[in-house]
Amino acid sequence: MIRVTVWNEFQHERTQEKVKEIYPDGIHTCIAKFLGQEEELSVRTAVFDEKEHGLTEEVLANTDVLVFWNHMLQEEFSDDVAERVRRHVLAGMGLVVLHSGHYSKIMRKLLGTSMTLRWRHGDRERLFCTCPTHPIAQGIPAWVDIPEEEMYGEFFDIPKPDDVVFTGWFAGGEVFRSGCTFTRGLGKIFYFQPGHEEYPIYHMPVIQKIIKNGVRWCVPVVRRPAPLDNAWVNPSTEEVYLSSHQK
Amino acid sequence: MIRVTVWNEFQHERTQEKVKEIYPDGIHTCIAKFLGQEEELSVRTAVFDEKEHGLTEEVLANTDVLVFWNHMLQEEFSDDVAERVRRHVLAGMGLVVLHSGHYSKIMRKLLGTSMTLRWRHGDRERLFCTCPTHPIAQGIPAWVDIPEEEMYGEFFDIPKPDDVVFTGWFAGGEVFRSGCTFTRGLGKIFYFQPGHEEYPIYHMPVIQKIIKNGVRWCVPVVRRPAPLDNAWVNPSTEEVYLSSHQK
Amino acid sequence: MIRVTVWNEFQHERTQEKVKEIYPDGIHTCIAKFLGQEEELSVRTAVFDEKEHGLTEEVLANTDVLVFWNHMLQEEFSDDVAERVRRHVLAGMGLVVLHSGHYSKIMRKLLGTSMTLRWRHGDRERLFCTCPTHPIAQGIPAWVDIPEEEMYGEFFDIPKPDDVVFTGWFAGGEVFRSGCTFTRGLGKIFYFQPGHEEYPIYHMPVIQKIIKNGVRWCVPVVRRPAPLDNAWVNPSTEEVYLSSHQK
Amino acid sequence: MIRVTVWNEFQHERTQEKVKEIYPDGIHTCIAKFLGQEEELSVRTAVFDEKEHGLTEEVLANTDVLVFWNHMLQEEFSDDVAERVRRHVLAGMGLVVLHSGHYSKIMRKLLGTSMTLRWRHGDRERLFCTCPTHPIAQGIPAWVDIPEEEMYGEFFDIPKPDDVVFTGWFAGGEVFRSGCTFTRGLGKIFYFQPGHEEYPIYHMPVIQKIIKNGVRWCVPVVRRPAPLDNAWVNPSTEEVYLSSHQK
Numbered sequence: 005m006i007r008v009t010v011w012n013e014f015q016h017e018r019t020q021e022k023v024k025e026i027y028p029d030g031i032h033t034c035i036a037k038f039l040g041q042e043e044e045l046s047v048r049t050a051v052f053d054e055k056e057h058g059l060t061e062e063v064l065a066n067t068d069v070l071v072f073w074n075h076m077l078q079e080e081f082s083d084d085v086a087e088r089v090r091r092h093v094l095a096g097m098g099l100v101v102l103h104s105g106h107y108s109k110i111m112r113k114l115l116g117t118s119m120t121l122r123w124r125h126g127d128r129e130r131l132f133c134t135c136p137t138h139p140i141a142q143g144i145p146a147w148v149d150i151p152e153e154e155m156y157g158e159f160f161d162i163p164k165p166d167d168v169v170f171t172g173w174f175a176g177g178e179v180f181r182s183g184c185t186f187t188r189g190l191g192k193i194f195y196f197q198p199g200h201e202e203y204p205i206y207h208m209p210v211i212q213k214i215i216k217n218g219v220r221w222c223v224p225v226v227r228r229p230a231p232l233d234n235a236w237v238n239p240s241t242e243e244v245y246l247s248s249h250q251k
Numbered sequence: 252m253i254r255v256t257v258w259n260e261f262q263h264e265r266t267q268e269k270v271k272e273i274y275p276d277g278i279h280t281c282i283a284k285f286l287g288q289e290e291e292l293s294v295r296t297a298v299f300d301e302k303e304h305g306l307t308e309e310v311l312a313n314t315d316v317l318v319f320w321n322h323m324l325q326e327e328f329s330d331d332v333a334e335r336v337r338r339h340v341l342a343g344m345g346l347v348v349l350h351s352g353h354y355s356k357i358m359r360k361l362l363g364t365s366m367t368l369r370w371r372h373g374d375r376e377r378l379f380c381t382c383p384t385h386p387i388a389q390g391i392p393a394w395v396d397i398p399e400e401e402m403y404g405e406f407f408d409i410p411k412p413d414d415v416v417f418t419g420w421f422a423g424g425e426v427f428r429s430g431c432t433f434t435r436g437l438g439k440i441f442y443f444q445p446g447h448e449e450y451p452i453y454h455m456p457v458i459q460k461i462i463k464n465g466v467r468w469c470v471p472v473v474r475r476p477a478p479l480d481n482a483w484v485n486p487s488t489e490e491v492y493l494s495s496h497q498k
Numbered sequence: 499m500i501r502v503t504v505w506n507e508f509q510h511e512r513t514q515e516k517v518k519e520i521y522p523d524g525i526h527t528c529i530a531k532f533l534g535q536e537e538e539l540s541v542r543t544a545v546f547d548e549k550e551h552g553l554t555e556e557v558l559a560n561t562d563v564l565v566f567w568n569h570m571l572q573e574e575f576s577d578d579v580a581e582r583v584r585r586h587v588l589a590g591m592g593l594v595v596l597h598s599g600h601y602s603k604i605m606r607k608l609l610g611t612s613m614t615l616r617w618r619h620g621d622r623e624r625l626f627c628t629c630p631t632h633p634i635a636q637g638i639p640a641w642v643d644i645p646e647e648e649m650y651g652e653f654f655d656i657p658k659p660d661d662v663v664f665t666g667w668f669a670g671g672e673v674f675r676s677g678c679t680f681t682r683g684l685g686k687i688f689y690f691q692p693g694h695e696e697y698p699i700y701h702m703p704v705i706q707k708i709i710k711n712g713v714r715w716c717v718p719v720v721r722r723p724a725p726l727d728n729a730w731v732n733p734s735t736e737e738v739y740l741s742s743h744q745k
Numbered sequence: 746m747i748r749v750t751v752w753n754e755f756q757h758e759r760t761q762e763k764v765k766e767i768y769p770d771g772i773h774t775c776i777a778k779f780l781g782q783e784e785e786l787s788v789r790t791a792v793f794d795e796k797e798h799g800l801t802e803e804v805l806a807n808t809d810v811l812v813f814w815n816h817m818l819q820e821e822f823s824d825d826v827a828e829r830v831r832r833h834v835l836a837g838m839g840l841v842v843l844h845s846g847h848y849s850k851i852m853r854k855l856l857g858t859s860m861t862l863r864w865r866h867g868d869r870e871r872l873f874c875t876c877p878t879h880p881i882a883q884g885i886p887a888w889v890d891i892p893e894e895e896m897y898g899e900f901f902d903i904p905k906p907d908d909v910v911f912t913g914w915f916a917g918g919e920v921f922r923s924g925c926t927f928t929r930g931l932g933k934i935f936y937f938q939p940g941h942e943e944y945p946i947y948h949m950p951v952i953q954k955i956i957k958n959g960v961r962w963c964v965p966v967v968r969r970p971a972p973l974d975n976a977w978v979n980p981s982t983e984e985v986y987l988s989s990h991q992k
Contacts, residue, residue, distance in 0.1 A: 094365050094408075107481070114363045117436045118341055118478040124485050130735065132899045132920050137681050142719050146900060149739055155487070158873045158912065159887060161341075161436055161479045163410060171899065171912065171920045176487030179873050179914045187631050189364045189408055225636050231365040232408045234354070238371050240402070240423030241624065245643055377982065379652045379673050384928050389966050393653060396986055405626045405665065406640060418652065418665065418673045426626050426667045434878050472883050488871065492890055588859055588902075601975070610855045611930045612835055612972040618979050649981070655835075655930055655973045657904060670981030683858045683902055725859040726902045728848070732865050734896070734917030 005046040006223050009067040010036045011059065013074040014051040016201045023201045031073050031199075031206060038212045039071075039219060052077055057085050064088060065229070069098035069222045071215070072105045073199065079109075086110045094189030094231035098222025100215065103199035106160075111195070114188050118161045121180070127155035128175040129198065131182055135169045140183065140194060140217040148210050154200035156180045162195075170214075172197060183214070185221070189231050194218040252293040253470050256314040257283045258306065260321040261298040263448045270448045278320050278446075278453060285459040286318075286466060299324055304332050311335060312476070316345035316469045318462070319352045320446065326356075333357045341436030341478035345469025347462065350446035353407075358442070361435050365408045368427070374402035375422040376445065378429055382416045387430065387441060387464040395457050401447035403427045409442075417461075419444060430461070432468070436478050441465040499540040500717050503561040504530045505553065507568040508545040510695045517695045525567050525693075525700060532706045533565075533713060546571055551579050558582060559723070563592035563716045565709070566599045567693065573603075580604045588683030588725035592716025594709065597693035600654075605689070608682050612655045615674070621649035622669040623692065625676055629663045634677065634688060634711040642704050648694035650674045656689075664708075666691060677708070679715070683725050688712040746787040747964050750808040751777045752800065754815040755792040757942045764942045772814050772940075772947060779953040780812075780960060793818055798826050805829060806970070810839035810963045812956070813846045814940065820850075827851045835930030835972035839963025841956065844940035847901075852936070855929050859902045862921070868896035869916040870939065872923055876910045881924065881935060881958040889951050895941035897921045903936075911955075913938060924955070926962070930972050935959040 012032030016023040027034050032049040040047045050058025052074070064070070070089065074081065086109035093099050093114060101111055107119050129150040133141050157178030163186070170183030182197040196218060199205050206212065239247075259279030263270040274281050279296040287294045297305025299321070311317070317336065321328065333356035340346050340361060348358055354366050376397040380388050404425030410433070417430030429444040443465060446452050453459065486494075506526030510517040521528050526543040534541045544552025546568070558564070564583065568575065580603035587593050587608060595605055601613050623644040627635050651672030657680070664677030676691040690712060693699050700706065733741075753773030757764040768775050773790040781788045791799025793815070805811070811830065815822065827850035834840050834855060842852055848860050870891040874882050898919030904927070911924030923938040937959060940946050947953065980988075 090363070116337070116361045116363045118480070120479045120481045122482045122484045124483065124487060127487070130739070130918060134899050134901075134920075134922070136900060137684055137686060137719050139719060147735070149743075151743065155484070157484060157488075158875050159479070159877060160875075163433070163435060164413060164908075166411060167905075168909075173914060173918060173920045175489070176484075177489030177492065177871060177914060178484070178487075179875075179912045179920050181875070186410070188410060190631055192631060225631050225633060232367045232406070233365070234367045235369045236371065237369045237402070237404060237423075237425070240371060240374070240425075241404075241641070242422070242424030245424065245624070249643075249645065377671060377986070381652050381654075381673075381675070383653060384931055384933060384966050386966060394982070396990075398990065405628050406630060407628075411661075414658075415662075420667060420671060420673045424624060424667060426628075426665045426673050428628070437878055439878060472878050472880060488888070492871070496890075496892065584857070608857045610831070610857045612974070614973045614975045616976045616978045618977065618981060621981070649978070651978060651982075653973070657927070657929060658907060660905060669983070670978075671983030671986065672978070672981075680904070682904060726861045726900070727859070728861045729863045730865065731863045731896070731898060731917075731919070734865060734868070734919075735898075736916070736918030739918065 006044055006219070007066055007068045008039055008045050008047045008071060008219055009063060010039065010047060010049045010071045011073070012049070012051050013077055014053065015076050026204045031201065034206050035071060035215065039216060042216060045219065057082060059085050059089060061088065064092040064097065067097055068224060069100060069219045071100040071102065071219065072108065072110065073102045074108050075104040075201065078107055081109050083109065086113055090114050091231055093191035093193065095229060096190035096224035096227035098224060099191060099193045100218045100222055101193065101195045103197060106195060114193065115163055115186065117163055121160045122157040122178065124155040124176060127153055129153040130173040131170045131198070132173065133169065134171045135167045138167050138169045139221045140169050140185070140214065142217055144210065144214055150198055150205060152203040153198060153205065156197050190224065190226050190228060192222045194222055253291055253466070254313055254315045255286055255292050255294045255318060255466055256310060257286065257294060257296045257318045258320070259296070259298050260324055261300065262323050273451045278448065281453050282318060282462065286463060289463060292466065304329060306332050306336060308335065311339040311344065314344055315471060316347060316466045318347040318349065318466065319355065319357065320349045321355050322351040322448065325354055328356050330356065333360055337361050338478055340438035340440065342476060343437035343471035343474035345471060346438060346440045347465045347469055348440065348442045350444060353442060361440065362410055362433065364410055368407045369404040369425065371402040371423060374400055376400040377420040378417045378445070379420065380416065381418045382414045385414050385416045386468045387416050387461065389464055391457065391461060397445055397452060399450040400445060400452065403444050437471065437473050437475060439469045441469055500538055500713070501560055501562045502533055502539050502541045502565060502713055503557060504533065504541060504543045504565045505567070506543070506545050507571055508547065509570050520698045525695065528700050529565060529709065533710060536710060539713065551576060553579050553583060555582065558586040558591065561591055562718060563594060563713045565594040565596065565713065566602065566604065567596045568602050569598040569695065572601055575603050577603065580607055584608050585725055587685035587687065589723060590684035590718035590721035592713070592718060593685060593687045594712045594716055595687065595689045597691060600689060608687065609657055609680065611657055615654045616651040616672065618649040618670060621647055623647040624667040625664045625692070626667065627663065628665045629661045632661050632663045633715045634663050634708065636711055638704065638708060644692055644699060646697040647692060647699065650691050684718065684720050684722060686716045688716055747785055747960070748807055748809045749780055749786050749788045749812060749960055750804060751780065751788060751790045751812045752814070753790070753792050754818055755794065756817050767945045772942065775947050776812060776956065780957060783957060786960065798823060800826050800830060802829065805833040805838065808838055809965060810841060810960045812841045812843065812960065813849065813851065814843045815849050816845040816942065819848055822850050824850065827854055831855050832972055834932035834934065836970060837931035837965035837968035839960070839965060840932060840934045841959045841963055842934065842936045844938060847936060855934065856904055856927065858904055862901045863898040863919065865896040865917060868894055870894040871914040872911045872939070873914065874910065875912045876908045879908050879910045880962045881910050881926070881955065883958055885951065885955060891939055891946060893944040894939060894946065897938050931965065931967050931969060933963045935963055
């Protein structure tokens with residue numbers, strides 16, 4: 005079983021009528037539900053208001069892939085928890101970051117850049133697949149229309165991604181690297197831009213399929229309890245080899 | 252003029268006889284001297300013991316490329332100064348990080364990974380050029396022998412570099428990505444592994460040439476006073492365009 | 499089932515006693531045998547002396563991953579068959595190229611560079627994993643010793659790989675990008691350097707595991723009968739969208 | 746001096762009135778003229794109708810950067826000349842390929858993929874800079890509007906570029922990797938999509954600046970008379986080193 009934790013800030017859905025209508029039980033519940041349809045996924049959720057944001061050492065140690073959505077409380081998010089998540093990613097935990105999560109402390113710590121972009125409400129997006137050989141693109145059409153979406157536009161200040169799986173076209177005249185993969189330490193990261201809370205984007209089957217693909221791609225190849233550490237090698241690898249292979 | 256600041260921890264050279272003999276005025280003075288031979292470079296130095304480590308806002312604002320060597324005082328380095336350097340790199344300042352600087356707070360903040368590796372004293376290295384088209388490789392032979400060097404070995408926990416300009420072979424049986432480039436925000440970073448303080452590596456003309464090439468490559472293409480920020484785009488780029496291009 | 503075709507030049511094993519002893523039925527039979535132990539792999543073989551080298555349109559159309567070993571008859575290999583293989587790779591067929599296959603017409607056509615390197619018989623190699631998050635590295639130790647191997651050394655004139663999964667250290671003093679991945683068109687390519695015919699390298703379980711991992715990684719995400727073609731888009735994607743989404 | 750050869754098919758400008766009005770002396774003359782304004786560039790031109798298309802061994806041996814525009818006569822272009830250009834690129838010659846040159850035999854040979862894309866006449870493009878640290882982006886605004894341009898759209902079947910310097914937004918609803926860099930052998934390649942012959946795109950100062958930047962970036966770091974060749978290394982690099990460094 006792949007153990008998935010879906011984390012959501014869960015603020016908009018409790019305070020804005022429009023959002024509540026779309027995600028009455030929160031974005032996390034919506035995502036957990038469609039992920040839970042997959043037999044090999046075991047899904048739980050956590051939200052901002054829980055103690056340690058619900059991302060305790062124990063939860064993370066038992067998570068293969070963390071799916072993360074946040075927006076309003078970027079700065080209020082605990083530095084310690086952000087650092088803890090970073091350490092688990094470096095130790096191999098997969099991370100799927102959605103929409104405004106690009107600016108989470110977690111992502112800024114992991115990627116190091118400003119993570120800034122240009123944005124505007126009330127646009128329309130067309131996602132083009134620009135890396136059809138990527139497992140995240142499996143079964144996804146050449147392009148996907150999202151009738152209503154917040155615009156995120158270039159220049160997006162990220163390190164060069166391993167792959168730009170999706171590139172977004174916006175009716176308002178901008179482009180965006182909307183689906184990007186990164187590897188940090190032993191952890192795989194998939195950033196996926198769609199998902200403004202005011203539009204029912206996570207109800208779209210094709211978006212759900214992309215997120216499912218993303219979760220599967222992020223499953224650790226190797227998982228450790230902690231990030232790698234510096235290691236003193238003495239005697240040398242050659243000395244060890246020669247001592248055991250020569251008469 | 253390219254304004255270069257050479258920063259050195261400057262501890263070993265004052266406490267260890269062996270190091271003092273090789274670098275009587277400190278590694279920074281040695282590096283500043285050979286860089287200063289280049290007409291287009293204007294070089295100054297700074298060391299750990301200065302106030303704010305000599306890396307004040309004013310110094311960094313007037314630095315095009317920072318060359319950085321440290322080792323013993325990784326954790327004692329000011330968090331605030333490390334963050335300040337990170338911000339200037341994101342804003343365009345070039346950064347040449349030497350040897351044990353891989354584990355500086357600056358590099359860990361900028362690159363996000365553990366930056367760990369395997370190591371051992373008393374080895375010998377052969378640097379192979381694995382990206383001969385890179386400006387940093389200009390005029391450098393296909394390989395360079397370093398008769399005495401500390402071993403740094405894989406796995407080196409870094410994000411995938413833009414280019415691996417040099418790959419190191421060690422007599423003790425390991426390999427290392429010894430010369431790596433990264434881009435973060437608007438800043439270019441060149442990490443170059445050679446330079447253990449107990450060996451006269453920065454006196455080698457070919458090593459000096461690589462560092463000179465590295466400095467030139469790191470010169471900003473664009474430089475800002477601060478990293479990029481999120482920007483609200485309203486009206487849209489299309490609206491602006493259409494309003495000025497249609498009757 | 500993943501349909502694998504293992505192709506071998508099959509010359510050395512019939513003419514050189516030393517090679518015949520190691521691979522009495524040919525390298526292809528050895529590889530087919532260990533791949534065949536995997537339940538999800540359906541394996542067949544083909545060799546140079548067959549008509550069209552055994553790589554007919556029909557064989558390739560029914561191959562998910564082609565494993566390829568050649569050496570002596572690089573120039574004698576049919577241009578037409580090389581082009582046919584290239585087209586199937588661009589259309590999605592996976593390709594695992596072993597050892598001296600780096601210089602096959604297939605690889606030169608697909609990658610475009612000279613594919614040249616430095617080489618010498620009678621060396622010893624240590625493979626370091628330099629991308630532990632890659633599926634091909636799954637279950638492989640941090641390094642693998644190959645007691646006898648032909649040396650392949652840098653500079654290796656290849657396009658920048660997607661990932662350098664393994665980097666080789668040679669006792670004779672060189673390094674090599676020994677395990678590299680590429681994507682061309684819809685096809686995934688894994689080049690793996692070990693496997694000189696005079697040493698029993700493909701009998702090593704860890705090498706077998708790497709090749710099995712390589713085959714699995716090369717399985718097409720999407721497979722077409724032919725490479726992609728230019729496509730005239732008229733009316734535009736916007737016109738199509740707007741005509742169906744507006745009243 | 747940087748020796749630049751500007752090559753043009755030079756067919757449209759002699760047969761289509763609309764094109765003749767925009768480029769009365771041919772696209773090559775227009776490009777040669779604005780490049781010639783740069784002091785360090787020494788520019789000549791060549792066209793399809795010349796013997797060997799004007800790209801003789803001697804011309805190429807004396808060219809640092811080749812700028813290439815073609816369209817109608819892709820298949821009529823000599824295989825031998827295409828192969829000759831490929832060899833000079835692998836030997837270090839820079840190559841700036843414009844617009845429909847993506848589908849030239851030269852590019853297909855060098856990059857190996859189908860080089861196909863989606864296209865449509867009569868669109869409008871906005872180029873976004875998606876790699877502001879690249880020398881080709883120096884002095885170029887965050888985006889550039891091209892009022893009339895042929896649409897080139899994704900999926901563009903190219904190998905993963907070293908950098909995607911510009912990403913194009915098209916009013917008709919598509920995106921494109923409009924400015925891409927590649928390195929093949931010792932040669933640097935800049936592919937730049939703008940420049941349909943029916944619109945005065947090469948008269949735009951900002952487009953001229955991008956092409957000038959591209960030419961400068963493509964200047965060889967190392968230039969050889971021929972591509973690299975396989976090299977037999979005997980005695981080993983270690984033997985040579987040890988024989989000269991030990992008593």
